[in-house]
Amino acid sequence: MSYWICQLTGWGIFTLLKIIAAIEVDGLPWLSTTFYILLIHAAGLGLTHALRGYMRRHGWSEVRTGKLVWRGLAASFILAVPLAAGTSLTPIEMLQAPGLPAMFPANLVPLLAFALNLVNWAFVFVIWLVIYFTAIGIRQHQAAALRQSELARALQQAELRLLKSQLNPHFLFNALNTVRSLIAEDPPKAQRAVTRLANTLRYTLGAGQHELVSFERELEMVGDFLELEKLRFEERLAVVREVAADTGTAQIPAMLLQTVVENAIKHGIAELPAGGTLRIHADLRDDILELQVENPRPLEAPRPTSAGTGLRNAEERLRLLFDSRASLELDLSQPERATTRIRIPQYS
């Protein structure tokens, strides 16, 4: 579509200029001049259209530039032959050999006129080809850029999917084992545990649908998760929450706090024979949700390299979602204590 617009506009303007120049500057009779110029330029348009078809069939847009220049020049001169001949044969004298000096012998004039017309037309085709390939180049470049950005987005989404934390199967099966135990010991407690486990699972399974959830929702899930962990660890796990009321509607990547809390239990409290207290602190300050999770940890922590995977994934996920505006930091500077700090920008 845009090809035909360019083609018709280009040839139209060129033809108009030629007609005006012939009539106004050279003072030629307007009817016959217009007729012949229109005829020849229509042929020119037809030839360039045919050339385009030929070039597309032979994949000229894939040919490297050096080769393309020679091919373009050759094509231009070949196409110029019929047009130069046509122009030379028109009865209107001034069109035949514009500006040809009269000092040449009369029998040479037609030949010279033809040669001049040939060069003129070849030049026109070269210009046409330059415009054509510039347009093609721009279009290819745009398509490539579009593909590139689509690719980047797809990659980012795949990365996010991968980084999104899943519920740890170890937690799941231990929770089921606890429930089995409670069924014999305390059926009402077992019933509550099953409900909590269902809530936790439902949240995890649904987490794939939304990138961001309200902090209230995430905290609710973490609450269920912690209740189940308390059933397992009994008096070894205590939880303290300091959550500012205005944080409820803040947005947070689903499962982010859960990952941090699970990490704090797995590498902190679960490693201590006497257990300890987990502190969750949440605050909204200057449109930034600030979270802090604090837990005791063993003094000598020969942490295997794989241990930090959950946190590293969470960090990478924050980077993909918020660039450098969000942060996650694990502070191990104090002995026997670990603090995870998270900052998530909020835009209301």
Add this chain to the structure above:
Amino acid sequence: MRALIIDDEPPARRELRRLLADFPWVELVGECGNIVAAAQKIEELTPALLFLDIQMPGGSGFDLLTRLEHLPQVIFTTAHDEHAVRAFEVNALDYLLKPIDPARLAASLARVKKDPVAPARTADAPLQQLFLRDGSQCWFVPLHEVRLLSSEGNYVRLSWGARRPLLGRALATLEQRLDPQKFFRANRRQVINLEFIENVEMGINGRLHVQLRDGPEVEISRRQARLFRSQMSI
């Protein structure tokens, strides 16, 4: 059969206790929540069977086994570490997945009951098997399959089949726990399994050269050669 439960989660211990009520021949002598306490209890109570969780505070179930002198029989109980238990390449090892299926528990206990290699009950009886950990792999090594123990600094290198696992103990302390009827100190650095001797040749200066089946030739020092002759009556 005296058994001990080692698991850091109280509900898991109670659950197993309830399940074991159906097997009156399994006598539960105690339970522990971490491996330090467990190591003590095992020395003290010498149970014949351990129900052992893998992930625990202060060290894993594998860590516990590497610390033990006498290895009871072991049934691992785990929620999701079967891949860790499968790291046991050679010895088929028993494990139960939590929540424990009563039928699987019955099958495991039946296997334990008829296992001919009953472990020693008393503290000074010779060692029957060793627990070894080498990188990500773990083995229960029956000592009668080990043909040679070589000292490497504070460690002992075992020649066991095609494997050469390293044990985190000194040869001198390990030697005291070996069965003197089966193992013999050949020289300062090596202890050989007498059942693997293929032939013995006289060397110079009263030394002996012993060819082990599938294994290297070991030299018996002059001093030990005299002992060897009298013990073997050659």
